[in-house]
Amino acid sequence: MxxxxxxxxxxxxxxxxxxxxxxxxxxxxxxxxxxxxxxxxxxxxxxxxxxxxxxxxxxxxxxxxxxxxxxxxxTRLNYSRATWELNKGCNFNCAMCYLAQRTFEGLPWSEKARLIDMFCEAGVLWLQFTGGEPTIDRDLLEAYAYAYERGMLLEILTNGSRLHRDDVLGTLMRMRPHKVTVSLYGASEEAADSLTRTRGSFRLVMKGLEAARAAGLPVEITLIITKHNEHEADAMRGIAREYADQFSEYGSISPTYDGQPDPLAAQSPCFLGGNTVFQGCPAGHTFFHVGPFGLATMCKIGRENPIDLMTTGVAGLLGLQALRHLPGLPPAGEGVPDREGTTGELLPTS
Incomplete structure (x- = not known):
């Protein structure tokens, strides 16, 4: 390997x-x-x-x-990053989820493998597996292994509930991810299970974090702060410091990507704003998102004008680059400076 x-x-x-x-x-x-x-x-x-x-x-x-x-x-396309929504299904039922429908469906394995080949042909180095919950997809481990073999740095964006499983943990230990990003929904069963609307979710997340720490995996934690858990924010930070290399806080809840306002009811007014300074948007320039059936869009929230990669092939991504020049879209971020032999933090390129 x-x-x-x-x-x-x-x-x-x-x-x-x-x-x-x-x-x-x-x-x-x-x-x-x-x-x-x-x-x-x-x-x-x-x-x-x-x-x-x-x-x-x-x-x-x-x-x-x-x-x-x-x-x-x-590659002529020279993309750096992509996120891949393996399916929209999830074993939690979070009140703030931006997915309107969370159905367990997606491409068959043969088409998933073809899509991974397209990520490579597009130049993608950083590939994030997301969902729904990616670890419940029947093809995740095979897709992860194939993408790893093709030469990509892999991230799994997960609720952490299945990180303790031998098959998941074993794969990540043999083929180390760039990082595993775990969402934390509270510091107690009462708060977390209320937000996820899933009994036992907090215990599963903590079990996953324990397993990942024991395995030495690179873990980041995202604190999802809402009305359900705002009183536990300090305790959530304590958990993050104990189990993660880095953590971030997410309190600005979005509507569903198709515009339904339901998730906004979970918003905590105390944690609005606080976002990082805008430094350019890579969507469509160096980044793209792909849904469960191979529909590519500029980002995972803005899903207008999807391109069916399973029909167009990788050449369809040229259409995304054309869409980036539409009026009203933010400017691209900066690229990587050209300095021979330098070393430093290897972060996804804007």
Whole structure:
């Protein structure tokens, strides 16, 4: 199984390690050298041996590029990120959910595999599995493994209720995710189960967090703060500090993506606002979202003008880039600066 991923990202090239937060930037000549070494079954070049040792404490000396590094091909689309809603089904029934209907349906496995190939062809390096609840999808683990093998950094956005399962945990330990983001709905059974409208949900989430911590997985926690749990905000922060590498707070509840206002009833007035400063929007430029049946949109909330990738193939994404130039849409974010050999936090590119 590979150790590193190398490929183009915007105006530069990156080398990444699954499960690690740091990466290395390359210039085109270094990328071309690595691609040639991969094709020739040559050894990892000395400059990458040195970079891997400094960045991740890895010893790649004497190892072949092929099998050690997944060298991603150049692509004309050059997307960086995508989110994939495997299905809309969920084992919770959260009061603030932005999905109007949460049905258990989606593509068959053969089409999911074809969609993963399209993510690769589009240039996607960071792929987030979401839902609904992705861990209840019957094809999640197979899809995760295939996307990992194709050379993507993977995130699972989950309610955490099935992280303790041997099959889920075993897969994530063998093929480390870039991160697992767990939503926390309260600091007690009373508050959390009230928000999720699911008895026992808090116990399952905590069981999942315990298992993820024991396995050493990179976990981030999102605190979902509503009227149901606002009195427990400090206690929720305490749980997040105990179980996660990082955490964030989400209190600005949205209507359903088709405009129904029902989730807004859960909004806590005390936690409105507080969002980060707007720094540009990558939707349609370097990011896209795909729903359960392969419909691509610029983001997971704004789902107008979907493109059926299962009909158009990856070329359909050119239509998203055209839509980004419609009046009224926010500007794109900045790309990755081109600095040869630099290392730093490997975060999704705007």
């Amino acid at each position: 590979h150790t590193l991923i190398a490929g183009p990202q915007q105006h530069t090239y990156l080398v990444a390690r699954p499960g690690a937060r740091r990466g290395v930037q390359l210039r085109a000549a270094r990328y071309d050298e690595l691609a040639a070494a991969d094709a020739a079954d040559a050894l990892v070049p000395e400059w990458l041996v040195d970079a891997a040792r400094k960045t991740w404490a890895l010893d790649l000396a004497g190892r072949p590029v092929h099998g050690t590094v997944v060298v991603r091909a150049r």
